[in-house]
Amino acid sequence: MIEVKGLYKRFHDKEVLNGVDLSIEEGKITTIIGQSGCGKSVLLKHIVGLHRPDKGTVTIDDVSLADMDDDALRACRTQFSYLFQGGALFDSLSVWENVVFPLVWAGGHHHHYEKDMLQEKARQTLELVGMHHVENMKPSELSGGMKKRAALARAIVHNPRYILYDEPTTGLDPVMSAVIDDLIRRLNTELGLTSVVVTHDMQSVSHVSDQVCMLYDGRIVFKGSVPEMNQNSNPILKQFIKRKNKGPILFGR
Amino acid sequence: MIYYQAMQVTKITEFIQTVGRFSLFTGRSYRSFLPIPPFSHMFKDFYEISVRSLPIIALVSAFMGIIMSYQLIYELRTFGAEMYVGGIVAVAVCRELGPVFAAMILAGRLSSGIAAELGTMRISEQIDALEIMSVNPHNYLVAPRLVAALFMIPLLTVFADAIAIGASYLVAGKILNIHILKYMDNIRFYLDSMDILSGLLKSVAFSQIIVIVGSYFGYYTRGGAEGVGKSTTNAVVTASIMILVADYFLTALFFGG
Numbered sequence: 118m119i120e121v122k123g124l125y126k127r128f129h130d131k132e133v134l135n136g137v138d139l140s141i142e143e144g145k146i147t148t149i150i151g152q153s154g155c156g157k158s159v160l161l162k163h164i165v166g167l168h169r170p171d172k173g174t175v176t177i178d179d180v181s182l183a184d185m186d187d188d189a190l191r192a193c194r195t196q197f198s199y200l201f202q203g204g205a206l207f208d209s210l211s212v213w214e215n216v217v218f219p220l221v222w223a224g225g226h227h228h229h230y231e232k233d234m235l236q237e238k239a240r241q242t243l244e245l246v247g248m249h250h251v252e253n254m255k256p257s258e259l260s261g262g263m264k265k266r267a268a269l270a271r272a273i274v275h276n277p278r279y280i281l282y283d284e285p286t287t288g289l290d291p292v293m294s295a296v297i298d299d300l301i302r303r304l305n306t307e308l309g310l311t312s313v314v315v316t317h318d319m320q321s322v323s324h325v326s327d328q329v330c331m332l333y334d335g336r337i338v339f340k341g342s343v344p345e346m347n348q349n350s351n352p353i354l355k356q357f358i359k360r361k362n363k364g365p366i367l368f369g370r
Numbered sequence: 371m372i373y374y375q376a377m378q379v380t381k382i383t384e385f386i387q388t389v390g391r392f393s394l395f396t397g398r399s400y401r402s403f404l405p406i407p408p409f410s411h412m413f414k415d416f417y418e419i420s421v422r423s424l425p426i427i428a429l430v431s432a433f434m435g436i437i438m439s440y441q442l443i444y445e446l447r448t449f450g451a452e453m454y455v456g457g458i459v460a461v462a463v464c465r466e467l468g469p470v471f472a473a474m475i476l477a478g479r480l481s482s483g484i485a486a487e488l489g490t491m492r493i494s495e496q497i498d499a500l501e502i503m504s505v506n507p508h509n510y511l512v513a514p515r516l517v518a519a520l521f522m523i524p525l526l527t528v529f530a531d532a533i534a535i536g537a538s539y540l541v542a543g544k545i546l547n548i549h550i551l552k553y554m555d556n557i558r559f560y561l562d563s564m565d566i567l568s569g570l571l572k573s574v575a576f577s578q579i580i581v582i583v584g585s586y587f588g589y590y591t592r593g594g595a596e597g598v599g600k601s602t603t604n605a606v607v608t609a610s611i612m613i614l615v616a617d618y619f620l621t622a623l624f625f626g627g
């Protein structure tokens with residue numbers, strides 16, 4: 118169980134997180150919505166300890182990340198998968214080597230597997246995200262959306278306990294977005310994974326979420342299910358989901 | 371005036387911080403040495419450091435040998451001592467010039483390359499991705515290069531020494547009409563094993579400086595393409611300076627007493 122309590126973070130003079138409280142339920146899909154630049158990616162990185170909070174704690178199964186040393190943190194991270202917003206594929210490796218990387222380096226040590234077996238595994242996983250015949254390409258030869266999907270394949274190739282997706286459907290066409298949404302849902306129901314999805318895509322939100330959280334001004338201003346979200350009268354939330362340019366949310370802040 | 375002093379103080383604190391961070395980075399890299407990654411993972415580094423560095427090292431060493439022997443013959447003639455050119459070249463090259471020249475060239479080639487690669491990995495979140503997958507970036511990125519450099523750079527140094535001495539004979543043989551065997555005898559007379567050994571030990575130290583400095587600047591890169599450019603430049607400059615400083619101390623250690 119992941120619990121975030123009173124998280125504060127500032128970069129230079131800019132306050133990004135201003136007391137975020139969030140608990141992520143096991144076996145559910147939690148989506149985090151919010152404006153571009155409001156700190157969604159920063160929040161997600163705090164959950165896996167890539168950023169250290171100025172104040173507040175992140176606990177995983179009641180152990181605070183702040184209490185872990187580097188080795189303990191690495192051990193803890195074996196439970197996680199993370200889809201980076203920019204994909205973060207290793208550009209010195211081919212696509213298939215990227216996809217099976219979490220298997221080959223499971224637990225931080227190199228494991229030896231048959232190359233054929235790994236390639237087959239990569240092929241199957243890439244198929245799940247709608248990619249064919251790209252195994253031997255280099256990441257630099259892929260389009261933006263293909264990079265995203267290859268990175269997604271890498272995130273789901275081993276069976277982690279938690280998957281954090283940073284904007285899994287941004288930059289994808291509507292059909293592919295639907296396929297990915299479906300995949301996220303299926304991983305959750307069939308394998309019982311706990312997922313956190315950061316997204317702007319409201320259709321995606323309605324399709325995948327068990328719980329929706331809205332981040333605004335460094336805090337969680339709404340938390341609830343999709344029907345609750347649609348009926349909520351919070352003007353900030355309303356403006357966001359109805360795509361209005363007038364309302365309490367000021368752009369350019 | 372006060373402003374100026376305050377600037378100085380911040381600069382000094384920054385410098386001390388950097389030194390501290392560099393030491394921590396170095397410590398962490400050697401502590402993360404084990405388990406040594408499989409050779410298939412290190413092959414690329416071995417290849418890059420050895421085979422791809424050979425041509426430039428050969429070229430520079432050859433010129434070094436040729437120019438040295440020209441200069442020396444000209445000077446030694448005034449004393450009628452031009453027959454000693456072989457011995458002097460060999461001692462100078464093995465003790466000092468071979469290891470330092472090779473290291474300087476490799477600092478330009480490898481420290482910059484490593485800093486640019488790790489820097490790009492840093493800004494495109496690939497190093498974060500390693501962390502998330504529980505892979506220690508020091509073990510995955512730095513250790514293989516340290517191992518490859520440890521074996522390959524001393525070898526390259528021996529190669530550089532041999533080329534420089536060989537090239538010096540081309541000039542000496544032609545101008546002075548010395549037979550190669552006589553030239554070799556002269557070298558054997560002056561060059562002892564300590565000269566060669568000290569040069570090799572120096573190159574071992576330089577090899578680690580080249581990799582660690584490149585990795586350090588790459589690892590702590592910030593701020594996009596411009597940041598990568600800065601890291602690359604800083605890596606080359608810092609590695610070169612550290613090589614010269616280390617050379618001074620090692621020379622004092624080996625020959626000072």
Ligand SMILES: Nc1ncnc2c1ncn2[C@@H]1O[C@H](COP(=O)(O)OP(=O)(O)OP(=O)(O)O)[C@@H](O)[C@H]1O
Nearest residue numbers: 128131133151152153154155156157158159160202
């Ligand atoms: N490493 C950093 N250094 C300085 N500022 C940062 C850093 N990372 C993020 N920020 C700042 O934190 C704020 C939140 O960034 P974040 O990437 O979390 O936004 P986001 O909500 O994910 O936006 P988007 O939806 O566009 O991805 C931004 O204003 C950004 O300028």
Ligand SMILES: [Mg+2]
Nearest residue numbers: 157158202283
């Ligand atoms: Mg983001």
